[in-house]
Amino acid sequence: MPIAPPASSVALEAIELRVLQVPLVSPFTTSFGTETVREVIVVRARTTDGDGWGEIVTQQAPLYSSEYTHSAWDVAQRFLIPALLERRSVAPEEVAGILAPFVGHRMAKAGLELAVLDAALRTDGRSLAAHLGAVHERIPSGVSVGIQRDPAALVETVGAYLDEGYARIKIKIKPGRDVGDTAAVRDAFGAIPLQVDANSAYTLADIDVLAALDRFDLLLIEQPLQEDDIVDHATLAARLRTPVCLDESIVSAKAAADALALRAASVINIKAGRVGGYLEAVRVHDLCRDAGVPVWCGGMLETGIGRAANAALAALPGFTLTGDVSASDRFYPRDIVTEPIVLEDGHVRVPTGPGIGVEIDTAALDEVTVDRVELRR
Ligand code: SMG
Ligand code: MG
Numbered sequence: 001m002p003i004a005p006p007a008s009s010v011a012l013e014a015i016e017l018r019v020l021q022v023p024l025v026s027p028f029t030t031s032f033g034t035e036t037v038r039e040v041i042v043v044r045a046r047t048t049d050g051d052g053w054g055e056i057v058t059q060q061a062p063l064y065s066s067e068y069t070h071s072a073w074d075v076a077q078r079f080l081i082p083a084l085l086e087r088r089s090v091a092p093e094e095v096a097g098i099l100a101p102f103v104g105h106r107m108a109k110a111g112l113e114l115a116v117l118d119a120a121l122r123t124d125g126r127s128l129a130a131h132l133g134a135v136h137e138r139i140p141s142g143v144s145v146g147i148q149r150d151p152a153a154l155v156e157t158v159g160a161y162l163d164e165g166y167a168r169i170k171i172k173i174k175p176g177r178d179v180g181d182t183a184a185v186r187d188a189f190g191a192i193p194l195q196v197d198a199n200s201a202y203t204l205a206d207i208d209v210l211a212a213l214d215r216f217d218l219l220l221i222e223q224p225l226q227e228d229d230i231v232d233h234a235t236l237a238a239r240l241r242t243p244v245c246l247d248e249s250i251v252s253a254k255a256a257a258d259a260l261a262l263r264a265a266s267v268i269n270i271k272a273g274r275v276g277g278y279l280e281a282v283r284v285h286d287l288c289r290d291a292g293v294p295v296w297c298g299g300m301l302e303t304g305i306g307r308a309a310n311a312a313l314a315a316l317p318g319f320t321l322t323g324d325v326s327a328s329d330r331f332y333p334r335d336i337v338t339e340p341i342v343l344e345d346g347h348v349r350v351p352t353g354p355g356i357g358v359e360i361d362t363a364a365l366d367e368v369t370v371d372r373v374e375l376r377r
Contacts (some may be wrong), residue, residue, distance in 0.1 A: 144170045164327075
């Protein structure tokens with residue numbers, strides 16, 4: 001694949017962070033809890049040539065990962081942003097290296113890197129999709145369905161998404177809500193493209209229940225065990241017919257390479273926030289592609305900022321499985337960008353405008369902003 005020319009450096013004048021609380025259209029329940037409002041941080045990089053936007057995809061509480069809104073809020077202001085502002089100019093490709101001395105906090109770093117990337121690419125008049133190496137104009141759209149009240153409610157919810165045209169269904173599972181829920185969806189809808197996500201809710205002691213899912217011909221089972229259970233995932237993968245996909249465990253390209261070497265997964269979910277940025281996400285893509293391992297783009301209930309960037313990432317050639325890049329209205333009655341992602345014939349369009357390719361709806365953004373801070377050079 002041709003290597004994209006590097007993006008320009010930008011001269012940072014200030015970085016603004018906002019905490020948003022965006023109401024969800026319906027509660028979203030996973031094995032670790034229920035959300036009714038998406039609490040997330042938006043980043044604005046102010047440069048001498050204009051602004052760039054990013055999103056820090058942490059949640060309100062450290063349940064999906066160790067990061068959470070106010071850990072990102074704190075580490076960004078105390079350490080990450082000062083390190084960036086110290087530089088006279090910064091190229092997007094330099095951000096990860098500048099922030100590398102600070103251990104962890106990948107989602108916070110990813111949101112800052114995206115804002116710098118967006119500012120630089122807007123200056124260059126180039127799209128993020130082109131910069132990352134996208135090869136598709138639109139991508140098939142999958143939807144992640146939370147745990148519902150009971151299997152009948154799940155069937156109703158899945159049916160509504162299928163009617164909208166979603167190309168693939170993922171259902172969340174947890175102990176006690178696994179085989180029965182999956183059976184209900186298979187019975188109701190037959191051989192639809194279907195996968196399940198456990199968000200780390202099981203242990204190897206549950207191997208028989210997880211093996212019972214084999215009869216449903218699932219595309220994959222996502223993150224059945226804990227984040228650091230790489231060896232146990234390998235043990236499990238050897239016992240299951242259903243392909244094991246890792247999400248939470250894959251925190252870097254190195255972690256992906258290790259997981260593949262240990263045969264802990266045969267599919268990888270790529271999320272830019274979880275791996276520290278879109279540029280590292282491309283490296284995970286590249287190494288999986290070289291290894292012949294299929295990948296797909298995960299989601300963190302992104303606003304229009306991260307959703308546009310995810311659509312760009314998911315258009316790379318190795319993303320051969322349908323990802324969780326759904327329409328904005330799957331989560332939000334009102335998005336914070338002027339052109340929210342929409343579903344067209346089961347697909348979403350990859351933005352082609354400069355940078356992330358979408359503009360901020362400032363009135364909508366202000367309405368959901370609950371806290372705001374600006375750090376200047
Ligand atoms: O953005 O469509 C989306 C959500 C997809 O299920 C989704 N994400 O583990 O893959 C996952 C979860 C993480 C967020 S759960 C709060
Ligand atoms: Mg997941």
